[in-house]
Amino acid sequence: MSLLIEFLEFIELPPGEPVSKLLSRVLLKSRQITNAEAGTFFVQHGRGAHRKLEASSLQNDRVRLKSAGFVIPVTTSSIAGYVATTGETVIINDLYAIPPGRSYSFNQAFDQATGYRSRSMLCFPLQNHVGEVIGVVQLLNRRLPGRDQPVPFTRDQVDLIGPINHIVGTAIERAQMVDRVHLQNKRLRERARLLTEQRSRIEALQDETEDAFQISIRLLARAAELHDEDTGNHILRTNEYSYFLAKCLDMPVDFCDEIRYSAQLHDVGKMSVDAAVLKKRGGLSSQERDEMNRHPYYGYKILSASDRLRMAAEIAYCHHEKWDGTGYPRKLRGDDIPLSARIVQIADIYDALRSERPYKPAFSHERVVAIITKGDDRIEPRAHFDPRLIDLFAANHEGMERVWRELADPSGAVVASVAQHA
């Protein structure tokens, strides 16, 4: 029993050590207690007819177990295979004189290749708690002091090893399981790392796509603006006023973000208006006015092709409608006019009034606030705008002024057309 404890103490390893370390200790200790000169450890892999024994041995008595580089099938024609198949312990006094009637034979190839002379052998199985063989220990050439030649292993030694078999086998199986869990964890960690990497690549791609989208619609808005009149930062300011008003209105984040890039596209439809009409100086005939007033519809047709521009399309379509139903092109009234368009309408008019145009000077903030809240000879606020938005504008007009200042046009901006804006 003391030998068993000694054995177990020797092979005990801190948790997490690789199974190969445990196997090498088992082999080393087995050799020590039997005075074996050499030894091989066979680990069994696979199941049923596919069972194989992979050989490992201790190199130069180091504690590291190294693969011996060969695998044998589990059949009774080899000694280790016989032990693995039957679960029996085998003692052979001279490998070159195996008694007749045994199913196995000794493969002399190793001896012939190395000049080593194998003689006595002790080969025993390691079994798990339910008796399944998980490996085979093969000890070679028992040496005793003062004896030139190896001597046979004894039955006493088999009896010493007997109790070790199951306990060691179970310990090995547990270590193998821990090894497998570690391997599995490692694979899972690697997989998680790859997924994280993939996710950040997708996010980067999405960012790039979003940037490309924002640039495209800015260019579209800018192109439409240049087609009509160069109004400097008008489109950028319209985005920001609209965003500001939507936030004052406590609209959801998605709505605020969407109006912030959609507002700039309100006049995109002017690209489709007959250039002769768009650039005409002086008054328009009623036919020409009709063509000009089609720009909301043209804008809607251009923008409604994309799902992401749904709000932009409704803004383009409805930014000239009026609260009392006297606007164009569909004479919508009240809440039938989308909120986004009602917001952009105030933003657009605030900026047009603040800006210098060929047909008017730039107005001060105070004057524009007065026009939008109280009206003038052209604008009747309560008839034109959503009354709720007039009140919202009146309460927050400093924010509009702030946007105007932050995105002011560089001095000397060219203003080059007579087209009426609002």
Ligand SMILES: [Fe+2]
């Ligand atoms: Fe317009």
Ligand SMILES: [Fe+2]
């Ligand atoms: Fe505008």
